[in-house]
Amino acid sequence: MPAAPHVGGLADVVFDHARSDPGRVALGRKDEEGHWHDVTSAGFRDEVLALAKGLLAHGVRFGDRVAIMSRTRYEWTLFDFALWSVGARPVPVYPTSSAEQVHWILHDAEVSACLVEHGDHAMTVGSVIDRLPRLDRLWQLDAGALEELFAAGAGLDDETVHRHRRAVTPDSVATVIYTSGTTGRPKGCVLTHSHFMFETDTVLAHWEPVFRGAPGDEASTLLFLPLSHVFGRMIEVAAIRGRVKLGHQPIMRASELLPDLAAFRPSFVLAVPYIFEKLYHAARRKAETEGRAAVFDKAVEVAVRYAEAVEQRVFGLGPGPSAGLRMRHRFFDKAVYGKVRAALGGRVGHAMSGGSAMDRRLGLFLAGAGVSVYEGYGLTESCAAATANPPGLARYGTVGQPIPGTSVRIAADGEVWLRGGQVFAGYLDDPGATRAVLRDGWLATGDLGALDEDGYLTITGRKKEILVTSGGKSVAPMALEERVRTHPLVAQCIVVGNDRPYIAALVTVDPEAVEHWLAIRGRPRLPPVELVRDRDLEQEIRRAVVAANTAVSQAESIRTFRILAHPFSEEDGLLTPSLKLKRRAIEEAYSVEVDALYR
Structure with missing residues (x-):
């Protein structure tokens, strides 16, 4: 288990990586014409530094909360690390939020500045700005916000940023992420730099096959999950900390996503089950249109049986795939499975799934098709994953075992309780709600579940549902x-x-x-x-x-x-x-x- 950090904050790795390996490709960035360009560690550091100086020039100070309302794009990651460089605290807002939802989050978090993506977002914020007396700065990405901030900070000394950065400690608040509000008004989860360090460093260390890539083949991921959600945010931080090439895709429609997967060619992807289901159903519809539905269905059956036989061998319950099954599997690998992998860019060998339960049969099919899916479970309050299926030991249909350094127990009424270094500090300015879920160091999740004899967790529902x-x-x-x-x-x-x-x-x-x-x-x-x-x-x-x-x-x-x-x-x-x-x-x-x- 990674040691608990004693000093520093999340932005430090940007400067450390630029110093130790300035030419390494850290991110991919798509221009307005749709072409991808590499961003080196040094290049990213320079932009983070320039933006941090601009934020200081515009009056952003240590401890200020700054809202970000945007789809998933390069500039969000740039703002996150620039804000962390000056000790400020980003507050994500879903880009589809209504005016009243925006008002609640910006008012409750007492944000002093807000970044929006485009004019519609600016109008949404503008419609409630008279009820936000603390908000005095509004920047719009598609109206030159970056250029404006770069220019504003050009006269500041680099050391001004570094003084702020050195004042950030692991216990400093990194962000306030609001819950989705399924059971009431969203609550602001206070997450520190330490929470993200513990979570991401644990995942990087113990899911090394995912984040390290094959020898001689760089690890990369195209992030299309919303950065306003804790899952996407955790992967953003993990990619930067783990030297994984990171790209961004703001549109999850297949017509937009599939060409970028083909161009970026990630080695792993992160998604909710809905995305994997859409991929599967689209592949079957294509096969049916081509008159090959029977072949596709047979290939699915072989993939499921093959993955199930591998799973049984791993847990000592069987000998593994038979010779005949291996032969049929190799045949369908060229005829069907390769096309599924090609739809993901051709390099994807691993995937992580969260947010809701994945059907066991779908997980087995993907594994049999050559994409190992590691399903996990967590909440905003646990900084994303608290459990996940370990590499080589996936038990499909479950959300895996507690990640190292995390404990899971099932309360008398079936509720799942969590404890670990990534469990949040509490809800923003709401001690009553915090006391309701934090009990003697344990987070009461509100989810119902069961642990099997090997410590694998299955989520069965929500208490309130x-x-x-x-x-x-x-x-x-x-x-x-x-x-x-x-x-x-x-x-x-x-x-x-x-x-x-x-x-x-x-x-x-x-x-x-x-x-x-x-x-x-x-x-x-x-x-x-x-x-x-x-x-x-x-x-x-x-x-x-x-x-x-x-x-x-x-x-x-x-x-x-x-x-x-x-x-x-x-x-x-x-x-x-x-x-x-x-x-x-x-x-x-x-x-x-x-x-x-x-x-």
Whole structure:
């Protein structure tokens, strides 16, 4: 386990790396024409220093909180390390946040300055600026913010920045990241430089196959997760600290992401399960369009069986893949699996997944296709990962073992508790909420889970999401929802039934998948109002529900469901920025449809 840091802050490595290896390529940066350019350690250090001087010239001081509202792009990382160089504290804001959400975070964090990406963000902040008396500086990236700040700081001495940087200690606050607000108003999690150092150095040391790359082949990652989320932020810091080439991609649509994966060619990627599911379903739709669906399905079956046999051998439960299975696996590696890897850029051998549960079968398929997925679990309050599947010892369907230096225990009511050097210092100016989750050094997560005999954790639900039917049956909805969602046509599923006689569900469909499904059957596109009444589609969704019900008792099973015309979205207030369901908001928005399920 990495030793606890005694001195310094997160920005120090930028200057250390530039001094020890100035010509090493540290980042990739895409220009406005879409071309990628290398940024060396020395080049990044120079920009961080120039920006830090500009921030000081504009009045940013040690301990100030500065909001960043942007998509994932190079400039965010530049601002993070420049702010840390002067002892300031970045406060991330999701770029899709509403005016009221922006007001709450900027007001609660008492930010003195704010960086936004473009004019729409500036207008959002501007609409509430009269209620933010402490906010006196607003910069806009796409309106020349960098050039303005570089010019402002040109007359300052470098030593001015270094004096601020040397005053930063591991216990200094690094950032305040607000929770997604699934169960109420977002709370600001206070995370120190030490929390990020412990977390990232532990991950770098113990997941070395991921972050070091093959001999003679540099490790690199294209970050497309939002930097406003703790997972993306942790990887940003880990890449800089671990000398991993880092690129940024602000758009997670396949049409934008896939060309950049091909151009950047990362050695590993980080994503939420939703991204891996989209990749899988897109690959199968392509195969079906080409008349090769049967071949693809056979390849999937072989990959799953192969990965499962490897998993059993690792845990001493079997001899590993048979000679025949190995031969079939080699055949499909050229015919199918290589194309899956090519879609990720051709170099990806590892992936890390978090944010929600990944279907075991999907994890096995990816492993069998040559991409080892390390699923993990953590919260904003734990600075991202508290558990993860270790290299070479992945147990698919679980979120792994506690990372070194972290302890996990299951409370009497099934709640997961965590303790370790990455557990946060508390909620900003909210001692009551802090006391509610920090108990004698343990973080009470609010999640329900179970540990197996080897210490692998499985998350089974959220305490606050447990449904209790009018008959007194307690039901954890997450497992049912995830199983329904494995169907290629399903986008989202929310299980309802609190104080009702039985369990039911609202289901949304993936428009792209449905369009393909109709085309394969020679049917025209259907408007949403007709689609939800389509008998063939209803039968497909019914199959997904019946399959999900086989894993639970009759009292816990979904008795009926309703297909909705439109997927839940963040824009309509029904998803958090990290794509989690806002259950209360959904049930209120669709109260008529929910009531109809019980007539």
